[in-house]
Amino acid sequence: xxxxTFPADCKSLLCKYLTxxxxxxxxxxxxxxxxxxxxxxxxxxxxxxxxxxxxxxDKESYDxxxxxxxxxxxxxxxFDKNDMHKSNLNPDDLDANNPDxxxxxxxxTRIRVGRNMDNMPLGPAISKExxxxxxxxxxxxxxxxxxxxxGDYYPLLGMSKEVQDELIKDHFLFKEGDRFxxxxxxxxxxxxxxxxxxxxxxxxxVWVNEEDELRIISMQQGGDIKEVFxxxxxxxxxxxxxxxxxxxxxxxxxxxCPTNLGTAMRASVHxxxxxxxxxxxxxxxxxxxxxxxxxxxxxxxxxxEGGIYDISNRRRLGITEVEAVQDMYDGVVALIAAEKxxx
Numbered sequence: 001x002x003x004x005t006f007p008a009d010c011k012s013l014l015c016k017y018l019t020x021x022x023x024x025x026x027x028x029x030x031x032x033x034x035x036x037x038x039x040x041x042x043x044x045x046x047x048x049x050x051x052x053x054x055x056x057x058d059k060e061s062y063d064x065x066x067x068x069x070x071x072x073x074x075x076x077x078x079f080d081k082n083d084m085h086k087s088n089l090n091p092d093d094l095d096a097n098n099p100d101x102x103x104x105x106x107x108x109t110r111i112r113v114g115r116n117m118d119n120m121p122l123g124p125a126i127s128k129e130x131x132x133x134x135x136x137x138x139x140x141x142x143x144x145x146x147x148x149x150x151g152d153y154y155p156l157l158g159m160s161k162e163v164q165d166e167l168i169k170d171h172f173l174f175k176e177g178d179r180f181x182x183x184x185x186x187x188x189x190x191x192x193x194x195x196x197x198x199x200x201x202x203x204x205x206v207w208v209n210e211e212d213e214l215r216i217i218s219m220q221q222g223g224d225i226k227e228v229f230x231x232x233x234x235x236x237x238x239x240x241x242x243x244x245x246x247x248x249x250x251x252x253x254x255x256x257c258p259t260n261l262g263t264a265m266r267a268s269v270h271x272x273x274x275x276x277x278x279x280x281x282x283x284x285x286x287x288x289x290x291x292x293x294x295x296x297x298x299x300x301x302x303x304x305e306g307g308i309y310d311i312s313n314r315r316r317l318g319i320t321e322v323e324a325v326q327d328m329y330d331g332v333v334a335l336i337a338a339e340k341x342x343x
Contacts, residue, residue: 001027001038004045013072014044014053022067031060035125040065043183052076052259055184057125059246059254073251073258077317085252085262088320091230096329098224105336106223107270107308111232111325114212114255114264118244122256123211124185131193134213141242142197142206149235151199153208156191172196174210181211186256204231206239212255212264214243223269225329252317262317267328270297273335274307275342286338290331291315311335 003023006015018041026037035057044053054072056062062069070081079085100106116122117134126134139153154163167173173196177187197206207215216239218232246254252262276283287294295310311332313324 004041007048010048012044012048012050012053013075014041014050014068015048016075017068017071025067026065029064031058031064031125033058033060033121033125035061035121037065037068039124039185040068042185043180046183047180050180052257054258055124055186055256056122056254056258057185057256058121059248061122062248062251062254062258069258073261073317076259077262077315079262079318081250083318084249085318086320087247087252087263088322089233089236090322091226091233093322094226094229094325094329096226096229096325098222098226099329099333099336100223103222105271105273105339106332107272108219108221109223109225109228109269110217110219111225111228111265111267112215112217113232113236113266113321114253114260115214115216115236115239115243116212116246116254116256117214118246120213120246122254123209123213124256126213128189128192131189131209135193135195135208137243138206138208138214138239139195139197141239144238144241145199145235146238148201148231149199149204149238151197151204153195153197155195157194159191167196170198170202172198172202172205174207177211184256186211204235206235211257212260214239223332225267225269225325225332229267229325260316263319263321263324265316265321265324266312267325268310268312269328269332270308270310271332271335272306272308273339276335276339277307277309282338283335286334287311287331290334291327292331 003020030036039057040054043055044050073079142153176190194209203220205217218228253264255261255264291314293312293314297308297310313328
């Protein structure tokens with residue numbers, strides 16, 4: 001492999017940090033799973049409009065290719081190569097009474113985490129057999145869920161049209177990954193080894209072998225953020241009795257995309273702020289203060305509809321899960337106060 005030439009207007013962190021020197025130092029290195037620099041950077045080389053442009057193939061990638069990953073992680077998370085990550089998933093430490101008990105502003109609340117199985121390659125490097133093994137282990141873990149968390153697992157392979165339509169209607173079904181994930185090697189053998197689990201009330205959902213091996217999601221209508229977090233934590237505790245998660249004292253929970261490292265958590269609300277939205281500077285001042293992201297209701301790069309926005313935590317690494325959710329909660333309280341003042 002030769003050093004890739006990037007166009008002058010390339011803005012990705014890969015373009016910024018893959019210098020010829022770094023390339024020369026890393027081009028012949030491999031992890032124990034045989035994952036190479038070429039595979040790690042393929043998505044960013046193929047997709048010049050990437051924001052980041054690199055994916056890890058296993059936990060070891062973050063060490064073997066550290067001269068590339070470390071500066072990217074530092075710029076994205078403000079997290080140094082000698083820093084240590086701390087986890088705290090105790091709902092009792094979260095101070096979050098429902099900020100909108102009348103349901104005037106918050107449409108829904110959703111908190112999700114990414115998880116990968118310990119001692120197993122990540123999605124970009126996993127074999128078909130290993131992916132099937134992950135699926136069967138995860139299904140075993142899901143079978144431990146009880147009470148409001150108990151439900152059914154639906155494999156994508158051989159899924160009936162009726163189940164498919166039902167899952168699409170509920171916005172649960174994940175599709176084959178986009179071009180960024182495809183170039184990272186995450187779409188191989190689609191749809192084998194992949195599936196969706198949800199509980200009876202449709203307030204709890206697990207995606208198996210999408211971008212990460214597990215994406216665990218708790219959600220409901222309205223603004224009871226603490227209830228959503230508590231349900232998520234109960235599920236995580238139960239699943240990991242059968243599926244040990246990949247974790248490092250330095251980087252927290254290991255994910256294939258470096259942006260998700262640490263808590264691997266995104267805590268979000270869909271919230272109606274039609275008046276505040278007329279003054280985006282004031283809106284952004286509040287979200288910036290509380291380390292939050294503003295998105296349209298269909299996720300990244302989408303527009304708002306009817307003054308409704310998706311607001312979520314921006315920080316993932318170097319803070320605890322409780323702190324990430326607290327950021328979101330405190331910001332939402334401030335946004336509601338600002339919206340009320342404008343009414």
